[in-house]
Amino acid sequence: MISIGEGWKDLASALRGSDAGERVYVVGATDSGKTTLCRYLVDTAAVQARTAYVDCDTGQSRIGPPTTEGMAVYPDPSEPYLRFVGSTSPGGHFVQTITGAKRLVEKADELSARVTVIDSPGLVSGGVGVEFQFQMIDLLRPTRIVALQRGRELERLLANFTRNPGVAVHRIAVSPAVVVRPAAARRRYREERFRVYFAGAESQEISLRGLGLQGRVPDLGNPRGIGGRLVSLNDPENFVVALGIVEDLHPGGRRLEIFAPPFDPDAVASVRFGSVSLALGAAPGSIESFRR
Incomplete structure (x- = not known):
């Protein structure tokens, strides 16, 4: 069961009502609800259009095992495509993370996805985080950036794209239903995913x-x-x-x-x-x- 946050339905309606292909980049800090929002957008868009979900969170991946980025196409997903980054965080692996994301988005296009939803890594803070996210967005060229914020923590990043006529920026408040998971819980999740794989x-x-x-x-x-x-x-x-x-x-x-x-x-x-x-x-x- 997905708890729908404020502004989610309007965003989903905009995707369904678009005549052109859509590429949506969802950005926010760790534990801001990115993955839940991405699942909601994919589920609603896939009802009427071929939709790809690109998961770039190598630590808490929902498509492949930890250390990988993954892409699956809905409503009838086949085996997912995976890229191996080699780590559970982007730090020290920026090139592998960005290259893997680019190749997965290209593969989604090759598979005729009309909507592609990109779940970005949670590295957003400080100069390193802003630069990393800037390079991801600049390379992937989304039609929409969805920023999940608790305040205005992403405005420095968003300022680089607000005047681009080809990009719509959506600011959405982090839902109060979001549960913050401690580092130990995130580690247990990775270990279970490795054991399953x-x-x-x-x-x-x-x-x-x-x-x-x-x-x-x-x-x-x-x-x-x-x-x-x-x-x-x-x-x-x-x-x-x-x-x-x-x-x-x-x-x-x-x-x-x-x-x-x-x-x-x-x-x-x-x-x-x-x-x-x-x-x-x-x-x-x-x-x-x-x-x-």
Whole structure:
């Protein structure tokens, strides 16, 4: 059940009444209700138009496992498209986050989505947050920016787009029904999502011969400490085929042993190494660790 906030129905009506394609960028701080609003907009728009939901929150993703951005098309979603950022927050991974979002929005266009709703990361505060969101918006070129604010905290960002005739800016107050989740609850959510994703996983080997290597690539000649590293096996377009947890790198760096859901090795064109290590058997609260 979605608690509908003030101004939501008017925004949904504007999307339904538009004759042109719509690209909606929803921005706000963590725990401002972005995801709930996005779900509402997608559900209402998909009643009469092919609608894509692009989820850019790699920590609290609703489409793919943590560390990924995802895109699904409604009303009849097939398997989602995922991009591996390699971290559960944009910090230190701005390029991967922005590039992944751009590619997912392009894929939504290729799949003939008339409405695309983009759920942005919650990094909005300070100069870094404003610059990050500016670059996301400038690259993705939404037709509408929906700003969820408790006061005027997003006005510095919005000032860059209010005079653009091709962009409508909607200011919506954060709903009093929004529940602020502590960091421990957000961590528990990530851990549960990882456990669900790897529930049917098994140990497998993949040859690295001829494959591209991306991200935080370790020294393949001296792979000490590589165990537990989260990696993405990608198709030729750099969309995720499967995520895996490294178990071992065979001598010479030619074969990688990973714990992963079943996948087609012939579909893999590259391997991206992330900044997160996972120990699924560890005690709650200590499954994740991060590498710089």
